[in-house]
Amino acid sequence: MRRTIRDVSDRARVSIGTVSNVLNAPHLVAEETRRRVLEAVEELDYRPSRAARSLAGRRTHLVAYHLPEPLDGGSPTLDAFLHRLVTTAAVYGLEVVIFAPRPGQSEVSALREVIARKGVDGFILSNTNYDDPRIDELLSRGFPFVTFGRSDRADEFAWVDVDGAAGTAAMVAHLVGMGHRRIAMVAWPPGSESGDGRAEGFFTGCAAAGIEPGPFIRAENTLNEGRRAFRQVMNAAEPPTAIVAVQDTLAFGLMSEAIREGMVVGRDLAVTGFDDIPAAALTTPPLTSVRQPIAEVGQVLVDLLVGQIEGGIEPGHRLLAPELVIRQSCGGGA
16 A cells, blocks of 8 residues: 555654645754654655556646736746745645636636546636636536635635735734824725735724724726825825835835835835735835745645545635735835
8 A cells, every 4th residue: 555645644643734844845844843754754655656646546646726817017926836836746746737728718618628638636726706716616516626815605615815904904003103193005996805805904903003094095906006096195185104005016106106206215105015026125115015925825725735635634724924024115124
């Protein structure tokens, strides 16, 4: 009988995710735990093998990631996310294949095509939203899948998400702690599950601080929309002293327009973003932002999917905490 990662986790008395960490990211695991897992691997002669397990279980040992449409300006976090997906999958003897709809093809049709070819054992989806047709399709088929993000059916499937509401609320609390009482927000248009969560955190944070929310503006995720939003926000009867943006790209637009108007960002106006993309540290001044644990998201997604495919484990959920990265755009930080 070929040993599985479940056998290793049982022998070492740790979770499957811990075994994955030991084999893929040992720096995350305590030395004694790492030693115990490696001893179990050696004792059981655990060796992931895609070909052998495909023959034994009629599996392809492939999982598919649905590549989303590119965002304005690209997605700098995608590389880190995909890297962790691929390296974590390799620990389990899995390979990740990437697919996207052909021109004119719907997302659901592309999913059905992959399934019809019997090409994969499970799916990883991102950019999920309310009434997501991909989720409805996979649930109706009982096909293993996990998502980065939630939907209105979040109790029915496995997902990993970052607590955007908590991240925005914490940012508001930080700004209040620096003395700001007139705080505005530039949010995405309604209908985005992740965007709505971040907006909710803004109002929650204002309520917790006992302040009235400042201007609340909705904008598409582009630099020009950030510039437009700046003009709209600053035309309020009482202009804010701080603006919280739902994403870094909008924050860049806000900052550029503030500078064009002769303001010193970080002194005359605080601006914050969300996602902490690499460019956030390179702006003038560097942007304060909310960092998502993207690498951890990728690893946990694969762990949850493998739990369904290999172990028959019921879909699980993980809500991960973001991290505030404080820089000079809000008047403090490194």
